[in-house]
Amino acid sequence: MTEPWPTPSPPVRRLLRQAAELALRPRPEWTADIDAAALAGTRMEVIAADPVLAEGIRRTTTANLLHWAAANVKAPGRRVPPNLEPDNLETARDLARRGLGRTALDSYRTGQSLASRRWMAICFELTQDLSLLHELLDVSLLSIATFIDDTLDAVFAVLEAERDQLHRGSHAERRAVVARIVEGAPISRARAETQLGHPLTGPHVAAVVWTTLEGDPAALEAAAEALAQAGGTARRLTVVASSASHWLWLPLAAAPAVDDVASRLAGHPEVSVAIGRPGHDVVGFRRSHLDAAAAQRMMTRLASPQRIARYQDVQLVDVLTAEPVRADGYVTDVLGDLATAAQEIHDAVLTLVQERFNTSRTAERLHTHRNTVIRRLARADELLPRPLAENPVDVAAALQVLQWRGAR
DSSP: OOOOOOOOOHHHHHHHHHHHHTTSSOOOOHHHHHHHHTTTTTGGHHHHSHHHHHHHHHHHHHHHHHHHHHHHHHHHHHHHHOOOOOOOOHHHHHHHHOOOHHEEEEEEEHHHHHHHHHHHHHHHOOOOOHHHHHHHHHHHHHHHHHHHHHHHHHHHHHHTTTTHHSSHHHHHHHHHHHHHHHHHOOOHHHHHHHHHHHSSSEEEEEEEEEEESSSSHHHHHHHHHHHHHHOOSSEEEEEEETTEEEEEEOOOOOOOOOOOOHHHHOOTTTEEEEOOEEEEHHHHHHHHHHHHHHHHHHHHHHOOOOOOOEHHHHHHHHHHTTSSSHHHHHHHHHHHGGSSSSSSHHHHHHHHHOOOOOOOOHHHHHHHOOOHHHHHHHHHHHHHHSOOOOOOOOHHHHHHHHHHHOOO
């Protein structure tokens, strides 16, 4: 027999409402800590490494917190109904599509643990009356735990009802086969090609297209088609990785040019593209995808303003920025005051290094008079801690990091 839900006393209901109102305006550092906790642990490594899935977990973690707090402002102390908002369900579907299911969503409880500690801090700020505090914590912590359990149960009841739809069909089969190839699990080439409907021999260029906005299948399909057109091919393998990301493989020996892809995607500014290095056969199919995924993680890690990246162009930046705080220190140490100089000075310096210190070719590439380039380079030397000629490799690397790094 289910125990009746406890009814808190009127003073505790008033405290619950006050605390819930504060929880609806969480401190930014609290939200960041809770998001980090929700993505921590070995079970969450795959999700944390995928920017789209990680963003989904962050959104639903925040949404659950606000849902519970809003319910306690409206009816303090009552059992909070589960959060079945569309975004919560879509994140769960994305996890299920990738075979991550309940084990991953159970990690919401890691975020719940930290959220409960933050909640306790709010409660201690509101009253020092031990009897009221005891009742307040007893009721609210039971409510939080029950709400998380009820939400997980309700979400998975919905997913169970949709199980056939989620696990049947070409995209589900393709995801399963691709996962085995990417993980290096044994699978025969003939069987994989049959299930994928795509040859694994010959050249491959992999790509990831995604959006951090609500999933827009039309925009993602347009991005996939733009990549194929830029590569001059009508054939491609598309795997729906989640509602907001697609994985692609194109039978190309060279990665499409960034400018060409960008011009074809001008009408879809919400979509980002990461492109792997070209490869051959099964090994190349796998490596090119891992490259594209690494470029996607780098762009997300740096909050990059750039929308399109080829791994062959950003491999050094990926390595240098694996630890963003150290990368920031490296940029500051190498560039000094040049770090905050005008963009045309950055462009002149980086292009000069790429053109092997030939100022005429640099001016031609920048469509600028040679004397203008020389003046900009002289200004750069005034701003650098060491002259460019003494440290060209580090300066060029630091400028490339700046190109890809978002605002700090």
